[in-house]
Amino acid sequence: MRVTISGGTGFVGRRLLAQLLPSGADIHLLTRQLRPGLPGGVTPHLWDPLREPAPSESFAGSDGVVHLMGEPVAQRWSPEIKRRIRESRVTSTRNLVDAMAGSRSRPQMLICASAVGYYGSRGDEWLDEESAPGEGFLSDVCREWEAEAMRAADFGMRVLRLRFGIVLGAEGGALARMLPVFRLGLGGRLGNGGQWMSWIHAGDLVGMMLFALRYPHIQGVWNAVAPNPVTNAEFTATLARILKRPAIFPVPESALKLLFGEGAQPLLASHRVRPAAAEAAGYRFQYGGLHAALRHLLKS
Numbered sequence: 001m002r003v004t005i006s007g008g009t010g011f012v013g014r015r016l017l018a019q020l021l022p023s024g025a026d027i028h029l030l031t032r033q034l035r036p037g038l039p040g041g042v043t044p045h046l047w048d049p050l051r052e053p054a055p056s057e058s059f060a061g062s063d064g065v066v067h068l069m070g071e072p073v074a075q076r077w078s079p080e081i082k083r084r085i086r087e088s089r090v091t092s093t094r095n096l097v098d099a100m101a102g103s104r105s106r107p108q109m110l111i112c113a114s115a116v117g118y119y120g121s122r123g124d125e126w127l128d129e130e131s132a133p134g135e136g137f138l139s140d141v142c143r144e145w146e147a148e149a150m151r152a153a154d155f156g157m158r159v160l161r162l163r164f165g166i167v168l169g170a171e172g173g174a175l176a177r178m179l180p181v182f183r184l185g186l187g188g189r190l191g192n193g194g195q196w197m198s199w200i201h202a203g204d205l206v207g208m209m210l211f212a213l214r215y216p217h218i219q220g221v222w223n224a225v226a227p228n229p230v231t232n233a234e235f236t237a238t239l240a241r242i243l244k245r246p247a248i249f250p251v252p253e254s255a256l257k258l259l260f261g262e263g264a265q266p267l268l269a270s271h272r273v274r275p276a277a278a279e280a281a282g283y284r285f286q287y288g289g290l291h292a293a294l295r296h297l298l299k300s
């Protein structure tokens with residue numbers, strides 16, 4: 001299988017590479033920066049995603065393109081950072097899709113990352129792929145990002161938009177940021193802890209991508225979340241229990257806003273999301289419950 005990955009140097013991309021390479025896959029990496037030490041079987045292609053179409057030799061003949069790149073969202077937002085968060089997703093997707101539109105050997109499929117931020121913050125409401133988009137900066141970004149990806153369907157490509165929940169892996173993302181604090185016994189719920197967290201084990205997220213590449217009927221939009229979301233208070237208590245540490249230091253909403261400015265929004269937003277489309281398509285979760293998922297990640 002030949003697969004092209006943008007953002008393959010990141011947290012999710014590295015995990016996808018690690019699962020594809022042992023099967024002998026031919027991986028083409030779209031990156032802004034050539035780095036030494038890439039594993040065998042990976043061919044890098046330099047790309048400035050904001051200024052030029054993606055190089056056609058990176059995706060010619062690929063079975064699928066997985067588009068993961070994007071400026072990190074978990075940081076203090078300034079107007080400049082918000083511009084980067086938006087453009088690194090919307091403009092890069094436009095430049096990728098434009099390049100594929102003009103190519104004679106198009107890949108068969110585009111898998112484009114998106115996020116449950118699409119739905120905005122919705123309290124206790126259950127959300128599935130049919131739910132309307134919400135309000136706010138991240139929701140607007142997700143809508144524009146997905147609209148650019150969908151243009152590839154206009155010229156016959158199979159497109160799957162994956163609305164990621166909080167991706168759990170010990171080697172990166174939210175869990176890796178939380179662990180040092182929780183291991184010191186300094187963890188606690190964020191705000192009042194009532195906000196729903198839709199999470200997914202990184203192994204299941206990659207599992208969904210491989211499932212979609214393998215089965216030609218998969219397209220449209222999937223919520224990439226486990227079937228059992230939890231509140232932030234429950235997440236905090238579960239993580240603390242597994243680590244055998246107390247979690248008695250709640251972080252007030254005001255402190256989060258002081259630290260991250262508007263960037264506190266994703267930490268306080270409530271997303272109670274179902275993976276309805278993935279389940280209907282027959283995807284079987286390896287880690288459906290939080291306790292088993294965290295136990296597995298912390299053991300490894």
Ligand SMILES: NC(=O)c1ccc[n+]([C@@H]2O[C@H](COP(=O)([O-])OP(=O)(O)OC[C@H]3O[C@@H](n4cnc5c(N)ncnc54)[C@H](OP(=O)(O)O)[C@@H]3O)[C@@H](O)[C@H]2O)c1
Nearest residue numbers: 007009010011012031032069070071088113115164166167
């Ligand atoms: N991790 C999560 O919990 C989560 C949740 C929801 C959605 N997502 C989305 O899923 C995608 C992958 O997530 P991730 O956690 O793997 O991301 P990540 O590790 O933060 O970054 C992925 C890659 O994006 C590229 N990148 C970074 N800043 C960029 C910029 N300003 N412009 C263009 N490219 C940039 C980098 O690749 P190069 O340096 O090689 O170019 C980086 O390795 C992202 O789009 C993210 O928004 C992730």
